[in-house]
Amino acid sequence: MTEAPGGPVRLAVLSSSTTQLLTDALGKELGACGWIIETWQSGFNQYRQDIADPASGLFLQRPHIILLHLDGEDLFAPYLTNPFRNGPEARREASRNAAKELENCLKVIRSRLPEALVVLNTICLPPIHALTGLEHHSPLGITDLAWHYNSELTRIASEQPNVLVNDVAALVTQLGYTRWFDPRLWHLARCRLSASATKALARSLAALLRAWKGDVRKCLVLDLDNILWGGIIGEDRMEGIVLGEEGPGLAFVEFQRELANLARKGILLAICSKNNEEDALEVLRHHPSMRLQLESFAARRINWRDKPANLCELAAELNLGLGSFVFIDDSPIERGLMREALPEVYVPDWPKDPSSFRLALLDLAWEQFGRISLTEEDRSRTAMYQAEIDRRELARSSSTLEGYYRSLQMVAQIGFADQFTTPRIVQLIQKTNQFNLTTRRYTEAEVRKMMISPDVLILWLRLSDRFSDSGIVGVLITKQCSANVWTIDTMLLSCRVIGRTVENAFLGFACQILKGRGAQELIGEYIPTKKNVPAANFYRDLGFGLSEGQEGASSLWQVDLREKQIQIPEWITVKNAGDKPHA
């Protein structure tokens, strides 16, 4: 499990049909991921009234998340009851009107709960109906109601902040409409979801909300024999393993292709396999049907030692907590050993049939590695970790630490948050665990609000060196609390640049900016978590004095900027990337 979000999350569910079963199932799913969920349920088809009434339970609950689940069959009921009345133009108009009504609902919610996340859904209409056969051959139809409505949703989500769209239409297709809809539940309880649909929808919503919160894993560790190819390389040799463009070999090729797509989303791949390394490397380097190469993997352990020990080493090498890992192995014994030894690592059951691998991976990826946005850093993540291996080589050959820092030729660019850098800043705020002094998990809407506030400065730091450009890896949020006193609300650095004195340069430069704004005193805060020990002594080591609390525990630290200068290490070149943009 990754870092569970702090404090209870209030979830309100509104719907055009009965969704109590869904609400309970979703609460259970998120509860199993360590979330503390408090739910509020609107009545059957009461969503319009509850949104319109400022004193309704919805607004009394002050939810963090609002699930507004609307069914196509409710939105377009008259068009389904007698579908012979309306031509294409009338249907287009009906879709537009439904979307407009939804936008009005959003507007009212926004005016009362500006920070809340609203989850909408695409719709699916029954695939077989009175017009089956006539549709597409005459002006009659119903399916285009859903197309138009769904494309309106995409527009709404792109125009409005804090709106997510859960793709219910895709889930219906995946499960099949006959399994999705249970007419008995509709007749008895006005519920449009079957038991299987409730389960599938709750799982998908949990994945979506986890992705939104940044409660996701980061690295997929793979076995080799009977996972990346069929057979055992040590026995079957390169020409004997099953991997190719036809038959069962194609199943492994397609699985590898999907793994490559995972890497393109910024999820790290690693190898943990019991083999002679030379045998395995030969396949990775020279097999003509391999879709993954040696460079596709951020790290590897190919040896005969036990896998939990190897996985711990991978965690140390990649600088990730064990909760960031998912482990795939074809052997139930290895899976059992891993679950027992390292319960934080997620170990899914894995199908025996390689033809099922690709779909199992896609399912696993949405559940554990969900992404709802993609940054530049995501796309080049594996290459950055490989540069880290070169850096370690350099560190080994340098005689002093300072000599190593100097030879890295580090350049730090520091600038103010703007609309282009905000997505990455939010991603760092939500995912950084280790060098994170306060671990405050702000949402995109909260960051955007602070960005335009006159007494808040949000700085980012981008680091490059002779090996790679690491992209934006640091965030510092300071708040002015009186004329010449500022506090550091948030300071964090991505784990991939810890231990290179970048934090000193970042704070040193921030102090120069603050002094320029008249700051005389700076207060830093440390809030301990299970994972942020690397940041525990940051303020002490820079010469801040303890003003409240205890070292290593929740504490406040203070420095007088008139007396003390926070030095920027001379081996880091700092460049100013411009002033705070105007609100």
Added chain:
Amino acid sequence: MLDPRLLVIISDVFGVPPEEITAGSGPETIADWDSVGHLKLVLQVEEEFGVRFPVSDIPKLVSAGQIQEALDRLRLTG
């Protein structure tokens, strides 16, 4: 006789100890056995036993004993 699997389901859905469940247990004796709880229970029973109750039977299954009888009937005829 109540099937032990039925006892486990009723116990899970409503959070009551299995030893307190009798053939007479129903909405009057179990607080959470309301209309939504009833659907949850019936759906769980269907999944566990691989059966499907017709729409008109579901509202009648309002005690542990009646669910058991319906299961027995389905298995005799099915």
